[in-house]
Amino acid sequence: MLGEQKVSYSGVQPSGNLTIGNYLGAIRNFKEYSEQYKTFYCVVDQHAITVRQIPAELRRRTYETLALYMACGLDPEKNTLYVQSMVHEHAELAWILNCFTMFGELSRMTQFKDKSAKHADNINAGLFTYPTLMAADILLYQTDVVPVGIDQKQHVELCRDIAERFNQIHPGTFTVPEPVIAKSGMKIMSLADPTKKMSKSDENANAVVYILDDRDTIIRKFKRAVTDSGSEVRYSPDKPGVSNLMSIYSCFTGKSMEEIEREFEGKGYGEFKLAVGETTADALAAVQNEYKLRLADKAGLEAQMKKGAEEASYYARRTLSKVQKKLGFVQLH
Numbered sequence: 001m002l003g004e005q006k007v008s009y010s011g012v013q014p015s016g017n018l019t020i021g022n023y024l025g026a027i028r029n030f031k032e033y034s035e036q037y038k039t040f041y042c043v044v045d046q047h048a049i050t051v052r053q054i055p056a057e058l059r060r061r062t063y064e065t066l067a068l069y070m071a072c073g074l075d076p077e078k079n080t081l082y083v084q085s086m087v088h089e090h091a092e093l094a095w096i097l098n099c100f101t102m103f104g105e106l107s108r109m110t111q112f113k114d115k116s117a118k119h120a121d122n123i124n125a126g127l128f129t130y131p132t133l134m135a136a137d138i139l140l141y142q143t144d145v146v147p148v149g150i151d152q153k154q155h156v157e158l159c160r161d162i163a164e165r166f167n168q169i170h171p172g173t174f175t176v177p178e179p180v181i182a183k184s185g186m187k188i189m190s191l192a193d194p195t196k197k198m199s200k201s202d203e204n205a206n207a208v209v210y211i212l213d214d215r216d217t218i219i220r221k222f223k224r225a226v227t228d229s230g231s232e233v234r235y236s237p238d239k240p241g242v243s244n245l246m247s248i249y250s251c252f253t254g255k256s257m258e259e260i261e262r263e264f265e266g267k268g269y270g271e272f273k274l275a276v277g278e279t280t281a282d283a284l285a286a287v288q289n290e291y292k293l294r295l296a297d298k299a300g301l302e303a304q305m306k307k308g309a310e311e312a313s314y315y316a317r318r319t320l321s322k323v324q325k326k327l328g329f330v331q332l333h
């Protein structure tokens with residue numbers, strides 16, 4: 001809570017191109033919060049460097065991610081949109097929280113285990129302490145809810161544990177946040193292997209639909225999507241391919257699984273896949289147009305970065321100085 005207002009906080013890494021899984025599972029839902037909550041949405045460039053980045057690409061993607069936030073309907077007048085590295089309190093609080101986080105806790109994080117397996121030549125300490133930086137992001141703003149995809153739930157739970165531990169020693173320091181996992185789109189699977197999550201780092205380009213893919217590409221990817229034996233459009237665990245496509249279709253149209261089954265009764269997979277492709281392309285067209293406009297306005301994005309960082313710093317500074325005082329760091333006035 002900040003004053004009387006509940007806070008919603010989330011972040012997106014400026015690494016890789018965002019997928020429809022990121023869109024449906026997280027970003028699309030951010031907008032709904034701005035009516036009821038004080039909202040902060042961050043481009044987390046400091047998290048991105050836990051794996052090697054090409055500097056020019058990281059910089060470009062930072063602009064792109066901010067443009068995408070705005071294109072997805074996040075009004076900068078109603079939401080604080082900013083870049084993590086521009087608010088130095090994040091890294092400072094992360095250090096402090098490292099001293100309240102156990103080695104064993106960090107070792108158990110599935111993302112750490114997955115990423116260390118994938119980047120075996122670069123298992124750096126930042127990859128290990130990634131969750132404490134994320135906890136700092138969240139706790140600096142006295143956050144109540146954290147809308148994230150299901151894969152980030154474990155990190156938010158660790159953040160709760162850290163906040164509770166700190167509060168036990170220093171009562172009344174942090175609001176303890178709750179993860180909120182979107183009902184729709186929480187599990188968008190790969191189009192090539194529907195038992196795996198759709199991931200922006202998938203090597204098979206046909207497995208993943210990106211928010212910024214053009215219409216033809218989107219339709220082609222859905223045409224090639226793996227389906228199951230039989231020919232019926234039916235939502236069922238023994239039809240993971242078809243069920244995944246139905247979930248995507250349902251997210252974009254708002255139709256229930258029964259409605260979708262009825263709509264495609266007696267029609268083959270081909271027709272169904274085309275409909276999913278066209279619907280996805282139509283739904284993304286508005287976001288893509290707005291994105292292009294935003295991205296072309298570099299000065300506008302930079303002005304937003306500056307304004308967002310100033311807004312965020314105001315709150316971040318207050319929480320950090322409260323923490324420093326509780327810890328016994330000398331405060332000069």
Ligand code: TRP
Nearest residue numbers: 009010011012013044134137152
């Ligand atoms: N770790 C998140 C991800 O990769 C991104 C993130 C960083 C985040 N800080 C956050 C999400 C704070 C929510 C709240 O998706």
